[in-house]
Amino acid sequence: MPRHEVYPWAGQRPDPRAGHDEKRALNRAANATLPRRANSREAWYEVAVPESPAHSPHASSKGAPSPHARQWYTRGLYAGFTSVQGFVLFASYIGFGGLCAGIGFPLGAAVFSSFLVLALPSQLLLVGGFAAGSGALVIALAVFLSAARLLPTVVTLLPYLRGRGRLPVQLFAAHFVAVSIWVESRRHLPPLAPAARLPFYFGLVTVFNLGCVAATLIGYLLAGELPRALAIGLTFLTPISFLLALTRNARDRVDYLSLVFGLALAPLFATYGGRLDLLWTGLAGGAAAWLFHRARNRARAA
Amino acid sequence: MNALVESGLWPYLLVIVAAYLPTDVWRWLAVIFARRLDEDSELMIFVRAVATALVAGVIARLVLFPTGDLVTIPLAIRIGAVAGGFVVYFLARRSMLIGVLAGEAIMVAGAYFTAG
Secondary structure, eight states: OOGGGTSTTSSOOOOHHHHHHHHHHHHHHTTTTOOOOOOSSOOHHHHHSOOOGGGOTTTOOSSSOOTTHHHHHHHHHHHHHTOHHHHHHHHHHHHHHHHHHHHTOOHHHHHHHHHHTOOHHHHHHHHHHHHHTOOHHHHHHHHHHHHTTHHHHHHHHGGGSOTTSOHHHHHHHHHTOOHHHHHHHHHHSTTSOHHHHHHHHHHHHHHHHHHHHHHHHHHHHHHHHSOHHHHHHHHHHHHHHHHHHHHHHOOSHHHHHHHHHHHHHHHHHHHHSGGGHHHHHHHHHHHHHHHHHHHHHHHHHO | OHHHHHSTTHHHHHIIIIIIHHHHHHHHHHHHSTTSOOTTSHHHHHHHHHHHHHHHHHHHHHHHSOOGGGGGSOHHHHHHHHHHHHHHHHHTTSOHHHHHHHHHHHHHHHHHHTOO
C-alpha cells in the first residue's frame, strides 16, 4: 500500500503528477463522456452487488437519474464497509473521541464535529484550541489556514462528481471530500460509468461519515470505561499518530522543515505568544520553512 | 457573550463557526474555481507549509501543555513516549503501526506506574 493511503489526512495532498494528467484529460473530455479506465482487476463490488443486465447503468449516462442509482448507492455503501482506508480512518476517530473525553470537550459536540466537519486536522485544531482556551476567531483562523489543503483534493475529484452539472449537488458532494475519501474515490470512481459515479460516491461517504461519527462516540465512551492508564493511552493516540503520519507523509524539505518548526515554535509561542500563539506557530513556522526552501532553490539555481 | 460562552451550547457553536465553516469554505471555493488552480504553485507550497506547522504546533501543545488526564503524567514521560515512538518508527523502517504502539506502550506503562 502506498504510504499516503494509510494515514492520509495529515500533511497530505494529491499526487500532483497524477492530478495534472487527469485534470487535463478530464477537462478535455468534458466530464459526461469520461472514458472508462481500463482496470485489470475485476471490480469486486460488481460481484458483491450484481447488476441486472437489462438496465446496465453503463448504457445511459445522461438524462434522468439512472433507475439503478440506488443499486450504485448500495455498492458504494459496500465499498465503504470493506475499505481498509475506512478502518484506519475509524481507528483515528476512536482516538479523536478519546482525546475529546480526555480534555473535556463535550460528547455531543465531539460527535457533532465528526458529523459536520469531516476533516480530522480541523477537528484536532478545534479541540486543541478549545483545550488551550483560545477564542473562537483564533481557532477559526487556524482551521481556515489548515483546511486550504482540501482545495486541490476537491478540484481533482470534481470531474467525477459533476453529476448533471447542478451546482447545489456539486457543493453537497464537495462537502464530504476529505483526504481518505479522496483516495478511495480516485480508486473506485474512474472505472464507473458517469451516471453511476455520484450515487456510488454518496454510498461511500455515507459509510465514512457515519462510521466516523460512531467511532468518535465509541472512543469517547470507551475513555470513560477503560482503566486510567489505558484511557490516558487513548488520549495520547491522536498526538502520537498525527506526529508519525506527518513525518511519514513529508515528501520534501518544506514538509520536514515546517514539521520541525511547528514543533519547536509551539512551546515558545505558547509561553510568549499570547492568545494567538497557535496562529503564530503556524504562520511563522510555515513561512520560515517556505523561505528556507526558496532560498535553497535559488542558491541551487544560481 | 460571556453567558453564551458559559452555556452548554458554546462548544456546538464553536464546531459550526470555528471548524465547519472555515473547513467547508475551501470545498466550496474548489467547486467554484476548479479550473483555475495550480497545485504546485508557490502559494500552495506555502499553504501546505503553514498547515503542517499548525498541526505540528497543536501536537506539541497537546503533549507539552496538556489538559485533562494527561496532566497527571510527568512531562518526562510524555516527552519520552513521543521520542520513543519516533525513534522506534525509524528503527522499524518507518512502520507507523509499530511506532504508535511503542509510543503508546511507554505512555500506558508510565500512566500505570504513576498511578494517581
